[in-house]
Amino acid sequence: MTAVPQTKRAWKLQEFVAHGGNVNCLAIGQKSGRVMVTGGEDRKVNLWTAGKPNCIMSLAGHTTAVESVRFSNSDEMVVAGSMSGALKIWDLVEAKILRTLTGHKSSVRSLDFHPYGDYTASGSLDSTVKLWDIRRKGCIYTYKGHTNPVNTLRFSPDGKWIATGGEDGLIKIWDLTAGKLLTDLRLHTAGINVIEFHPNEMLLASGSSDKTVKFWDLDTFQLICTTEHDANPVRCIKFDPEGACLYTGVKDFLKVYGWEPTQCYDSVPIAWGEVADIGITSSQLIGASFSKTNVSTFVIDLKRLHPHGGIPHEEGGQQGQPAQQGPPLSSSHGRRSFLTERPPTQSSRQASVPKEDVEEPNSASPDQEDRESVADIRDPKDYQEIFNPRHRLEVFPEPVPVKQPAQPSVRAGRPPTSSRIQQARQKRELPPTAKPSKPVDVPQPKSEPKEAPREVERAPREVDRQPVAQPPVNQRQTSPAGVDPNDFLPTAEQGHQIMSSVLTSRTKNLQTIRVMWTSGNIKTAIDSAISMNDKSVIVDVLNVLNARSHAEVACESCKIILKNFGPLIKANLTAPPSYGVDLSREERYRKCTACYKQLMDIRQVVEKKCTLPGSAGEMFRQLQIMLATLE
Structure with missing residues (x-):
């Protein structure tokens, strides 16, 4: 360009x-x-x-x-x-x-x-x-x-x-x-x-x-x-x-x-x-x-x-x-x-x-x-950047003013723009011409003076900025070799900032995935989670998907079958024999017998699991009671 x-x-x-x-x-x-x-x-x-x-x-x-x-x-x-x-x-x-x-x-x-x-x-x-x-x-x-x-x-x-x-x-x-x-x-x-x-x-x-x-x-x-x-x-x-x-x-x-x-x-x-x-x-x-x-x-x-x-x-x-x-x-x-x-x-x-x-x-x-x-x-990446629930549209925060020595005013009246705003604006300019999907900053005049670096205190909301280590207040103690062991150990404040930044980033990503998921774009949500390249987010999504174990799902399925078809199975197995040829009854009897055999096999497994502690054991005991109704 x-x-x-x-x-x-x-x-x-x-x-x-x-x-x-x-x-x-x-x-x-x-x-x-x-x-x-x-x-x-x-x-x-x-x-x-x-x-x-x-x-x-x-x-x-x-x-x-x-x-x-x-x-x-x-x-x-x-x-x-x-x-x-x-x-x-x-x-x-x-x-x-x-x-x-x-x-x-x-x-x-x-x-x-x-x-x-x-x-x-x-x-x-x-x-x-x-x-x-x-x-x-x-x-x-x-x-x-x-x-x-x-x-x-x-x-x-x-x-x-x-x-x-x-x-x-x-x-x-x-x-x-x-x-x-x-x-x-x-x-x-x-x-x-x-x-x-x-x-x-x-x-x-x-x-x-x-x-x-x-x-x-x-x-x-x-x-x-x-x-x-x-x-x-x-x-x-x-x-x-x-x-x-x-x-x-x-x-x-x-x-x-x-x-x-x-x-x-x-x-x-x-x-x-x-x-x-x-x-x-x-x-x-x-x-x-x-x-x-x-x-x-x-x-x-x-x-x-x-x-x-x-x-x-x-x-x-x-x-x-x-x-x-x-x-x-x-x-x-x-x-x-x-x-x-x-x-x-x-x-x-x-x-x-x-x-x-x-x-x-x-x-x-x-x-x-x-x-x-x-x-x-339609565009999860841009949506995450612009309408993220955490930073909303504060992706271009205005710099906090810094106390500087007072200088005489160069003109009377109300200034149209301040140097603080002008500096903030330089970071947000749009591309001039082609390749709109990849904005390029507009060239700025080289004669504009640069302000001194600013020291800004921010809450740990901005995850894209790493915390700056602050030197200890007391005098640093060094070893005879001239190496300070504290250089390799994070301070308590620094460790807290790092953890807060990590958790904040993780929460923002999960909230973005949740918005997409609840709006019906499940595939888009999964693709977005993968594109974030954050293993912790992937683990969180998988944990949600596997929140109910296979055993819990199997027990719930058996309960539904027993509640809706248990009386029918028992009635067909205990009914007196019919006279003559009744093909439909024989077919029902054959199917109910096969179901009964499968449920009895499941019962043997359930009886062994009833001794488990906690909610798992309670889940198997409830299923055992329902299986006993088939006898």
Whole structure:
């Protein structure tokens, strides 16, 4: 593979066939930015890893085409809405269906998960918004107010509001706890395609078919500013994780905006067509679009975009002009922040909803629909890496900051990215071009300074990192030959860490095998156990398979035979002889005699085993009693 030029800012990652029918919807994972879910006309929901062409898991069970999909905040659950108005919620870690929810009268157009409660919300073609309790399998509240389909909706970061955008051009802010409308935002002149809350500030951004992005102050519910009219409708938007800027996806362009005042920091041409969703993984932005049965993914290097770095290119900016070079970041101007920390007085599995507004879950779907829903793991290796129950999607943990001498600030205002995040991002970048199944890191500028090694204390969860031996506190004693015997003996702490790491790894592997086994993929589970190349895992699997000994299985089989056929055998052997020729009776008598002889031979063996101690002897004694009934 040829190296990507240092000046290249965006490229196509891959294109692949995602479904047997046309693809209708697509979403990128919010936490990792590396996983993707698609829904199609074939009524399936498929999961993918960015940069790899193989499907990780296929979720089947919908009876109509899938129209919308959405990951949870942790990327561990997926909700999918269908043309019939039904929702299915899947647990990706356990590879199983959680809930099937019905209640909408038409196609589901938009979805979102509550930031920390067991709730999800859906917007439909029937112009209603429903709030669902995942645990109770029912609708809690129905929000009515839009006159056209609800194209997009989002929970606020603190979980107290729902913002909805409709084809009627209205943005509505609903109070979740009070169950009422707070305000309408009415300045868009066409349908709302996407809305996003700022990760920290009381700020909302909205993208519309009127080809503008508007920024709203949620303290006053007033418009802050709006972008110039673009050449095409705004399809997707994403705030930078630091809240520094807004990434906007339009046809064949990615644009970077700031607010207060409005300015376009940068504009990157990229042939992704009508982009469906964008996500951020480390220092790269991943975009995805679909056409018919195909899905295409694209990568943009954020380090080469303003305001994060690089030089504005001639192709950027509005109407082909160079990107504007204003202040490096937008400032909050004293705007309040969301209180995203959950109140300690409430359960972590429950959010407050007024009792008078709760609807009974009478629209819950029958359990039959859940039983017919199947999660088929197509790529066990990728599934183990991404949806492992132990580390979930924390395969790229962010480095822990290290205390360093304070240095003078090199620029005023809020930094768009920190060196800590930039260093973490370098470890997670995606391949630029061909061979998608074998990602290659994007070349990084050699001029970037390297940070000093970091000393990090971690719990023994990461099994891929061997514990580092710590020198003893006291002075080491050496022999006259200069050799310290302690060098060959592990300390108590080190031995504990090693054992914890081994057991943690073993548990993770067994849980992965269990998920595959319980989902019906027994052969895949056995193949995965063998491919792990861990003898302890193989022994554990064999022990489970041989948990019941051959003697126990044989005794249970004899008990079943005696219980069901013992009276019949005895009756045929003790019955008085018949007069004349009765061929059927003679045949029964012959077979019962053969069975009786075999059971008596077994009885002789059982009598010898009755003296065994414990449960084994008790098992044989019970069988002996049942055999005595044949006499």
